[in-house]
Amino acid sequence: RLGPWALLVGKGGGSLGLQGGESGEFLLEFDNEEILHVDWEKKQNVWRLPDFQRFTSFEVQGALANIAVMKNNMEVLMKRSNRTRALNVAPSATVYPENAVELGDPNVLICFVDRFSPPVLNVTWLKNNEVVSEGVEETDFYPSVDNTFRKFSYLPFVPEQGDIYVCQVEHWGIPEGKMEKIWVSKAPSPIPETMENVLCALGLAFGMLGIIAGTILFFKAMRMNDRRGFM
Incomplete structure (x- = not known):
């Protein structure tokens, strides 16, 4: 291809x-x-x-x-140039979601392929080892200032616990012919209990400081009023 x-x-x-x-x-x-x-x-x-x-x-x-x-x-x-072939530059690839992941909420996976040449490249999405093509969209090849290219591929999906997504990239510059970047669907990590305790303690401390500061200001105001009344 x-x-x-x-x-x-x-x-x-x-x-x-x-x-x-x-x-x-x-x-x-x-x-x-x-x-x-x-x-x-x-x-x-x-x-x-x-x-x-x-x-x-x-x-x-x-x-x-x-x-x-x-x-x-x-x-x-x-x-x-005597039809001399250009050097093949292997791409790098990154997979990430468009929005913060919430299980069951529609989202978009983005495969960003960067710094490759020539601009001849295939991107294939897999979900749990099955090829996925429905809804997939791609950009054109965008040239970069260093004479390499970049490309985005978008996969709409609904994250479910344990689903495995793969962005498979084919290019002449890759020694094996293709490379894969894996993204695993999982729920956001909950805040550790120790962190919750720290946050509660900080909230309590700030609350106490507010009460103390308010009390000091109240008594200062009372003293100023007493002095004015005495004069």
Whole structure:
């Protein structure tokens, strides 16, 4: 499933990724963050955040014209490099929930794959050794300043005690061909009894300090009133 690829970054933040015989991926970004990418099947822009289109616009036909130019430039650069293959850089991966975990409450598991090259990579989710695909969403390949890439994969799930989730990543740079990151669903750890005792003691201490401070202020106020009455 991992095929030939090439990448060219153009002026103004546009980048073009080509994989196999596909049309490619056109991505516009600013400060290393995606603004939009073009969905070739639907022939429309996909904004990273809907509010972005309030401040700027982009014509899909403009992307087609840019791709034609960038494809030509890419072919020239590939010939100059004698079609030398780029080095494979293995990714790192992290799995974490979007929100604090409460058993039985819907949540989202995020698999963040970072610092890999080339941008050809497969992410597969497993739950208790069974492949899960329903509801899974992925971002495009985001380029980084060090010429590597990053990608997010999202899995909606309902945490149940003991469920085991695996984010499986396939990439040319991994010696074994793929790597796995495991996340186990479990209830939040309760506060230890000793910690509860400490918190109760602190609360009691602050309460006593408040009473003492209030008493001192009360008697000071009484003395000041007595002095004023005497004068």
